[in-house]
Amino acid sequence: KSQLPSPSDTGAADPSNRAVVRVPQQHPAHQQQQAMARGGDFRDGSYKRRVFFGKRTVKEGEVCAIWNTAGKHKLVVGPHRQWIVMSDVRFLSRFTADQSEYLVVKHRSGHKEHIRGPLVMHCDPVHHETITLEKGIALENFEALVVYRDATYGESLKGIGGKGAPILRGSDAAAGRLGMAVGTSSEAVVSRRVIRGPTLFFPEASEWVHNFSWHGARGPGSSSSNNNKNSSIRNAHERNGSRDFTDEPEKVQHGDKFPHQLKFTKVNLTPTQLYFDVKDARTTDDAQITISLMVFYHMNDLELMLDTTQDPIGDFVNALAADVMSFAADKTYEAVLSRTASMCELSTFPILTSRAKAIGYLIDKVVFRGIKTSSHLQDMHNKAVSNAARLRLESLESEQKERRLDLETRHAHERERTKLTADSEASEEKRSLSDKEHQQLLRHWREQKQAELEHAQQSQLQELDYLTKLSKTGVDLTQYLVAREASRPSQHIRVDGAASALAKVHLSAPAADKSAGRQAGFFG
Numbered sequence: 001k002s003q004l005p006s007p008s009d010t011g012a013a014d015p016s017n018r019a020v021v022r023v024p025q026q027h028p029a030h031q032q033q034q035a036m037a038r039g040g041d042f043r044d045g046s047y048k049r050r051v052f053f054g055k056r057t058v059k060e061g062e063v064c065a066i067w068n069t070a071g072k073h074k075l076v077v078g079p080h081r082q083w084i085v086m087s088d089v090r091f092l093s094r095f096t097a098d099q100s101e102y103l104v105v106k107h108r109s110g111h112k113e114h115i116r117g118p119l120v121m122h123c124d125p126v127h128h129e130t131i132t133l134e135k136g137i138a139l140e141n142f143e144a145l146v147v148y149r150d151a152t153y154g155e156s157l158k159g160i161g162g163k164g165a166p167i168l169r170g171s172d173a174a175a176g177r178l179g180m181a182v183g184t185s186s187e188a189v190v191s192r193r194v195i196r197g198p199t200l201f202f203p204e205a206s207e208w209v210h211n212f213s214w215h216g217a218r219g220p221g222s223s224s225s226n227n228n229k230n231s232s233i234r235n236a237h238e239r240n241g242s243r244d245f246t247d248e249p250e251k252v253q254h255g256d257k258f259p260h261q262l263k264f265t266k267v268n269l270t271p272t273q274l275y276f277d278v279k280d281a282r283t284t285d286d287a288q289i290t291i292s293l294m295v296f297y298h299m300n301d302l303e304l305m306l307d308t309t310q311d312p313i314g315d316f317v318n319a320l321a322a323d324v325m326s327f328a329a330d331k332t333y334e335a336v337l338s339r340t341a342s343m344c345e346l347s348t349f350p351i352l353t354s355r356a357k358a359i360g361y362l363i364d365k366v367v368f369r370g371i372k373t374s375s376h377l378q379d380m381h382n383k384a385v386s387n388a389a390r391l392r393l394e395s396l397e398s399e400q401k402e403r404r405l406d407l408e409t410r411h412a413h414e415r416e417r418t419k420l421t422a423d424s425e426a427s428e429e430k431r432s433l434s435d436k437e438h439q440q441l442l443r444h445w446r447e448q449k450q451a452e453l454e455h456a457q458q459s460q461l462q463e464l465d466y467l468t469k470l471s472k473t474g475v476d477l478t479q480y481l482v483a484r485e486a487s488r489p490s491q492h493i494r495v496d497g498a499a500s501a502l503a504k505v506h507l508s509a510p511a512a513d514k515s516a517g518r519q520a521g522f523f524g
Contacts, residue, residue, distance in 0.1 A: 045093035045123060051084045058082060063092040063122040073126050092122035095131050102202050104132045112205045137209070139197030142270045144302060146210035147203060151189040194302055196269075209265050210306075215313040216262030217275075255292055257317050271298035271364065276317055278324040287333035287377060291324050292369035293343070295352070297361050304360035312359050319352040326351075336371070337381075343368040 042062055058064045058078035066074045067088045076082045097103050097117030105113040105121070106129045115121070116136075123131045139145055195201050203209060255277030274295040281289050295316060299305065309315055327348055328336050342348050349366055356363045373381070471477055493507065 042094060043091040045091065045125075047089075047091040049089045051087055051089055053085050055081055055083045056089060058091075061094070063094075063124075065090045065092060065124065065126070075124065090125070092124055093131070095121050095123065095133055097121075097133055100136045100138075100200060102134055102136060104130075104134055104205075106130045114203060114205045116202045137201045137203070137266070139195065139199050139201060139266060141198045142268060143197045143266045144269055145195040145201055145266055146302075146306060147193050147195055147201075147207050148210060149191050149193070149204070150206045151191055192306070212262070212264050212267070213260045214262040214311045215257040215259055215317055217256065218258045218261050257313065259311070259314065262313065267299070267302065269299055269302070271296065273297070274313065274316055275369075276320055278321050281325050281328045283328050283331055283333045283336055285332045287373055289328065289333065289336065290372040291328075291343070292371070293320060293324070294367040294369050295320065296364040296367070297356060298364060299360060300357075300362045301360035309359040312356075312361060315355050315359060316352065316361075319355045320349065322351045323349040333373070333377070333381075340368050340371065 042059065056064060056076075058076050058080045060079040062078040064076040064078075064082065066076060066082070066084060067090075068074070069086050095103055097115070097119055099118055102114050102116045103119070103121055105115060107113065107127055108129050121131060137145060255275055257276060274297065275292075276295065277290055277292045279290045281291060283289065297316070305312060324343075327343070331339070344365075344367055346353055346363060346366060349363070352366070353363050467477055470480065
C-alpha cells in the first residue's frame with residue numbers, strides 16, 4: 001500500500017481513473033514525512049526510501065541522493081521538487097562547522113581531508129565514508145603543542161586531478177567526481193614542529209598531535225591498570241600543581257606517582273611543582289622511613305625534552321628516590337631528623353638537578369614536607385618529642401617565674417629608690433626655701449637697722465647743729481641739757497588706789513643702775 005501513489009504525489013488525477021484507483025488511508029509515518037517535506041525538520045541520512053513512483057520536495061538546505069534502477073547516482077540540491085520513478089532515495093546528513101571547528105572527511109578512496117570552517121557540507125555516501133566535526137585546539141600563551149607531519153602524504157596527492165568530494169553549500173552545491181588513484185610510498189618522512197600559544201590550531205590531514213603519557217597521581221577508584229576516569233580533571237590539576245580535586249569525594253594520594261596516569265596533549269610551559277613521597281628509605285640503624293618532598297621546576301628547552309625523554313616526571317621521581325636514599329644511607333634516624341633542613345637545599349639532590357638539566361628542565365627549589373616511619377617507631381619518637389617538649393615547657397615556665405620575681409624585685413628597688421630620691425629632693429627644696437626665707441628676714445632686719453641708724457645719725461646731726469647754734473648764741477649747753485633731761489624722766493609709774501594703800505608702797509630701782517634708781521625714787 002505504501003507503494004501506491006497518493007493524489008498529492010500524482011497531482012490532479014484523470015476522472016476516468018478515479019473509480020479504479022483507491023487511495024488508502026495514509027500511515028502516520030507517511031504523514032510525518034509529508035509534513036517534513038512541507039517545511040518541517042530537515043531530513044538527514046537516516047531517511048532512506050525506495051520509491052516506485054512519486055515525488056519528493058527537497059527544501060533549501062537539504063541534499064538528496066537518488067539511485068535509479070541502473071545504479072546511476074544523482075544529487076538533488078534544494079530547493080527543488082523531484083519526480084521519482086523506480087529509484088532509491090536517501091537524504092544526506094548535514095554537517096556545519098563554525099570558525100573554531102573543522103570537518104574530518106574520510107573518503108571512500110582512503111583519502112582523508114581536514115576542512116576548516118565556517119562551512120556547511122553534506123555526507124555523500126558515494127564519495128564519503130564518514131564526516132566528523134572536531135574542535136580546533138585552543139592554546140593559551142603558556143601552552144605548546146607538539147605536531148608531527150607526514151611529508152610523503154602531500155607528495156602522494158600531487159597529480160591527482162581533483163580535490164575530493166565537493167563541499168555542498170546550499171544551491172551552489174554540485175556533484176563532483178574524484179579520481180581514485182592515490183600514490184603510495186614505501187617510507188614515510190615525518191617532521192616535527194612545536195606550536196606555541198596563544199593561537200587556535202587546526203591540524204591538517206597529514207598531521208597528528210603528540211599524546212603525552214607521564215607519571216601522575218592515581219585518582220579515586222583507580223586500579224593498578226591504567227584508569228582514565230576523570231583523567232582530564234586529574235591531569236589538569238596535576239599539571240597546574242593543585243593538590244585537591246573538588247569533583248572527587250575520595251582522597252587522592254598525591255605523594256604516589258604511577259606510570260601513564262597523566263595524559264594530555266598541550267604542554268604547560270609555566271613553572272609548576274611536583275609532590276612525591278620517597279618510600280622505604282633505610283637509615284644506618286635500620287629504620288624504614290618515608291620522606292615527603294615538593295619540587296618546584298620549569299621547562300627550559302622543549303625540543304631537548306622531546307629528544308631525551310618520554311616521561312620527565314618519571315625521571316624526576318627516580319632521581320628524587322636515588323638522592324633521598326643516598327642521603328639517608330649513612331645517617332641514623334635521629335641524624336636524619338636533625339638534618340631535615342638540608343633537604344631544602346639543591347646541593348642535597350645532585351642526581352635530580354643533573355637529570356633535569358639533561359632533559360631540558362631546571363629545578364628551582366626542593367621543599368621538605370615531612371617524614372614518616374613505622375607506627376611503633378613513630379610512637380616512640382612522638383613520646384620522646386612529647387617528653388622533651390614537656391621538659392622544655394617546664395624549664396621555660398620556671399625561667400619565666402624566676403624572671404618575673406627578678407623583675408618584681410627590680411621594680412620594687414626602683415620604686416624605693418625613686419621614693420628616696422623624691423623625699424631627698426623635697427627636703428632639699430624645703431631647706432632651700434627656709435634658707436631663702438631666713439636670708440630674706442636678715443636682709444629686712446639689716447635694712448630696718450640701717451634705716452634706724454641713718455635716722456639716728458640724722459637726728460644726732462640735727463641735734464648737734466642745733467646745739468652748735470645755741471652755743472654760738474651764748475647758751476650754757478650743760479645747764480640746758482640737764483634741764484631738758486630732768487624734764488623728761490626715764491620711767492613713769494602710776495599707782496592707783498586709796499591713800500591708805502599708797503602709804504605702804506615701796507619702790508626700788510635695780511642695783512645695776514643707781515642713777516636710774518635715784519631718779520626713780522626721786523620722781524616717785
